[in-house]
Amino acid sequence: MNRNVTFCFLYFLGLAAVVLVTGCLSAGAEVAGTDITGKTDVCKWQDGKQAVFLLEFDDSLVSHIDHAIPELIKRDLIGTFYINPGQKKYKSQQLEWRTEVKAAGMVLANHTYTHIGALSVDAWDRELALCNEEIARCCPNLPMPRLISYAKPGGLPSDHWLLSDEEMAASLKKHNLIERPRFWGPPFEGNSVEELYAVIDQAVISGEMGHIDFHGVGGDWHVVPMDLFTAVLDKLVERRSELWITDPISWHQYATERETARVNVVKANERGIQLRLTCNADPTLYDLPLTLITRVPDTWSACTVSQGKTTCEVAVIDGTLQYTAVPTGAIIHLTPVSEKTRP
Ligand SMILES: [Zn+2]
Structure with missing residues (x-):
């Protein structure tokens, strides 16, 4: 094995190890400039289970x-x-x-x-x-x-x-x-x-x-x-x-949707993040929410996640937010909850 081949092999081995450890696959979300706010990964399995x-x-x-x-x-x-x-x-x-x-x-x-x-x-x-x-x-x-x-x-x-x-x-x-x-x-x-x-x-x-x-x-x-x-x-x-214990159709839907899932960052700044999640599967049959992890500003401690008529509040952990969204293309809004407005 020559040096270049060895390097490539080790590089991909390292990449595989990262995917295995984090249980997530990058959906390739990019944010303008160098800020990683809004960078989003699609978890390999629901709720980040292994x-x-x-x-x-x-x-x-x-x-x-x-x-x-x-x-x-x-x-x-x-x-x-x-x-x-x-x-x-x-x-x-x-x-x-x-x-x-x-x-x-x-x-x-x-x-x-x-x-x-x-x-x-x-x-x-x-x-x-x-x-x-x-x-x-x-x-x-x-x-x-x-x-x-x-x-x-x-x-x-x-x-x-x-x-x-x-x-x-x-x-x-x-x-x-x-x-x-x-x-x-x-x-x-x-x-x-x-x-x-x-x-x-x-x-x-x-x-x-x-x-x-x-x-x-x-x-x-x-x-x-x-x-x-x-x-x-x-x-x-x-x-x-560690295990997502589920039924065969949910497993099939999640794997199929995740296979072609794409996240586009529509907007990302201190006041809020907007994302669009899509996939190639037929949305009438493949409507299971995917689990996403998004990098948010360090100043956020919790935020509301809304998509269509669904809204919930999620705590920020280590600068990231884990939540679910359907890959229909409907805009996902992540909005920080200020301490004043929290009950
Ligand atoms: Zn039988």
């Missing part, structure tokens, strides 16, 4: 409502439930799925209506549409159209999958479904508590997304015993300050 973790549950099982959700609620954790509303087991607890699950802050996702596969274009389309309709019925206050996570039903023979990959993908796109990462979880993979802990630790180390997927929890089939399940939840609580 990595992301997802908990997913397949087949809308009785044990999800009876065992998994109460344990999630106890720890203020979120889970994503891939439902089959056309199956008897779902219908036996339809009222709970339609009321309690959403009220508990859980997320519903599409696992097809009856878990039967794709037997024809029309039947496949119906499987996806009916499941989406039930999810919309369970979550009437969420805006439509919106992205919904999709998990392909497993354990079916090949003669239940008669469509081409292109035909399947076209239907997913038509119904705003985003395929989740491949199933990973007990009893197929990671059956010991050490293996499951390692997945959580590895997510933090990598700075990326990790996930564990379940079927039965303390009952039903492919069962995870309750002590193993609660050990995983307790480990997540222990690492909560």
